[in-house]
Amino acid sequence: MAPRGLPEPVLIRGTGLLGTSIGLGLRAAGADVYLADPSPSAQAVAEDIGAGRPYPGDLTGTPGQEPAGAGTPPGTVVVASPPDVTGQVVIDSLLRFPGAVVLDIASVKGQVQRQVQAAVVDGTLTGAQGALYVGTHPMAGRERSGPVAARGQLFTAAPWVVCAGEDSAPEAVAAAEEVARTLGATVHRMDAADHDASVALISHLPQIAASLVSSRLQETPAASLALSGNGLRDTTRIAASDPQLWVQILAANAPDILQILYGVRQDLDRLIATMEDPSAPGARLDIAQLMAEGNAGHARIPGKHGAPPQAFAVVTVIVDDTPGQISAVLQDVGTAGVNVEDLRMDHSAGYEVGMLEISVLAGRKQELTDALSAQGWKVV
């Protein structure tokens, strides 16, 4: 039973991680999905995985002419191409498939929106054609890329931002939201400018910070790195990212990111000046102020499921490396009737143990600590 409100068939242009995942998810929901990718092998992999059928038409000819041998034209086109060419593929799709809703999934929305608007202004597209474009951004992903890593449930519970333009046709917006909901995502409505400013802060800045910290480690002796704890690991986790992709994202969102980087540089300059003479009057206050501002900003990050941040307490249990230990701890947590709100492992370099950090409601911490200790667990 195909999703209502989603004009079919769906054509996905670009079968990387996200495009292929969208295909898998939509097919699982009963939709009829076609795939197309300039790379025959990427497309073949996506087909083999089950993300859709090969689009039978020729997408290389001049836009505006019915592609040869196309069969049923798509009702919805999802453009999942690399950011640099997304605008071009969106415009091509609007021309090639009149009446189809065209949505993209690029991480930066203003750039594509402006390209479509420019095409309307210069007459490449009519206003009615331009109105069928809706910019969107699914905020899901993973450290691997390419169709092989695709999963249909990648978007479950992820935010999916839908940026309706002033001129977007309501049915196009509805179709874009239907794609997102069908894939299990939560729709966030935002205009493109707000979206780009938001992701500059909550996605692009962290990426840059992780890269700036990590690049300092290139020459670090192994003995120094052996002291690494979760502080270093946490701040650098996302540094292992695809340079080619991120070049496109950062370049596309440069104006918004720059505003933020100017502020960071100002803070860094101030910190450096202070640390060049930490015993000068007011120096310590300066440093403390940066830390306090960091605390204030950190406290605003939403916690689990949008709950107030830092509403939980952490119970840390030592687990050794034998199979089944973590499961055993959690069974005892369940027996104690305490819900696990969050979970992470803390590793130490050297010993064959780890610390399992279990977040629980603050009021249950003592009870859980006692219950687990009574079962013989070492609670740190």
Next chain:
Amino acid sequence: MAPRGLPEPVLIRGTGLLGTSIGLGLRAAGADVYLADPSPSAQAVAEDIGAGRPYPGDLTGTPGQEPAGAGTPPGTVVVASPPDVTGQVVIDSLLRFPGAVVLDIASVKGQVQRQVQAAVVDGTLTGAQGALYVGTHPMAGRERSGPVAARGQLFTAAPWVVCAGEDSAPEAVAAAEEVARTLGATVHRMDAADHDASVALISHLPQIAASLVSSRLQETPAASLALSGNGLRDTTRIAASDPQLWVQILAANAPDILQILYGVRQDLDRLIATMEDPSAPGARLDIAQLMAEGNAGHARIPGKHGAPPQAFAVVTVIVDDTPGQISAVLQDVGTAGVNVEDLRMDHSAGYEVGMLEISVLAGRKQELTDALSAQGWKVV
């Protein structure tokens, strides 16, 4: 049965989180522990928790005179005071308890070592007295502070750096290492200069980076923060830190940290210049180069138990918020015979589900994915 090689009784000066945890751990190992803290309430809490007995002597009088009513003088003194006064308390202890080994646990080692050396040079201490001081640094901690949060097993499997000076008496070094081992830590021997350069990079830089990123969020609208994912959370996790403590640490290690910050500023300046004109020739290569340098640095961070980094694959399972789900997943992982190498939860703002990210040996990933899917779990 008291730990061999640890001269007793042990006097712990400073009953914050670390001092109290050391007391708890040493007492659990059978050692005789005294406590002293300038704050009577902090000391009382530590005593109530069971970290040791109140030190009967008067530590406020002039050093060099036997404290009134002291009873058995300590064989080992652990100075766990705030960083700013550590040098002073170390020197006081060397004078007050001739023959006792004195070790400190401050995060920055050079500063205290230099203060002790200066006291030898100016005659406050004899060379023999100075030789009984050993700087150490247990690299363990937690987000809360104060004696109430103390746990005796805080140091289990944590690195504990011991910085023997050129002039340190071998028996003092042995005693310091015995404290660390008794508490379950792994001893890392390093000289003070190498230690300070190391922690500047792997501990202080991440702290600064987290604070710089977090401080940008102070005015961010809630709708923007609602899009936050693990990228932001990871890079800012340690930003929630005690400004007073960190002011002391950063000021004490300013020279080493500055060297690193100059490099970061250079990278940031270069990135800003590039992003001011991202279409200029070479601009994209510049950005890609920073990202690639970040990748190279990141790849050097040791993985679990010092294993090569990134040796594991991640299997992500969707779990809902009902009690026992996580435990149930892990039981099925255990039934499949696959060891859990690492574990973390990925939260989404909005829905009542989470993603459980299970790291396993890369070669077992497909098998585990199949096994869990067969049990009805949604593997992303």
